[in-house]
Amino acid sequence: FVIPTFTNMFSELGGALPLPTKILIATSELTRKAWYLIPLIPVLIIFLYKLILRSPGRRLVVDKIKxxxxxxGGLTQQVCVARFSRTLGTLLTSGVPILNALETVKDTIGNEFIAHAVLEVRDSIKEGESVSGPMDASKAFPPLVVKMVNIGEETGQLDKMLIQIADNFEEEVDVAIGGLTSLLEPILIVFMGLVVGFIVISMFMPLFSLAKLIG
Known part of the structure; x- marks a missing residue:
């Protein structure tokens, strides 16, 4: 609230406020006059996001971008692959035919792009292809997963290999989430420091500029 006072003083002396100070004042004025719009911004973003996802085609593109x-993105893929492997491995172990199992699995993945790839795998199996071949062609699965699935097919232990893949990826996800959580606090501290630093600099720059004008 001290800074707006400098605006009139600079105008009288023929000077102009520094750019950072102008940005700070504009942000402050916008927040003061349109504060009631701030809570609506996340609501609007969520609404538009859900509106976009209503179309299967757009949802496929959005999930691929994710x-x-x-x-x-890497963490999302790991979670989806873990779900795919765990569910498919469990169903195959229980004696569910692979085509039926894949139909069930696609609804548990949580990513439309990977779910679409699972359907392509199912359709390819109907044509007599292996599981790993269409998985590799879809580019939705990491190469390591494709290789492990291929080994599982060749050894006749696909269900066990899928469970092993799920165990490995679930462990990697836990480690990744732990790392991100530990980084969250220092990132927030740095961000707040930058914000406070910008505000302080924006407040003091007019003082230095005003001293030069008076001098």
Missing amino acids: LHIPII
């Missing part, structure tokens, strides 16, 4: 987001 897999390419740095850090989060």
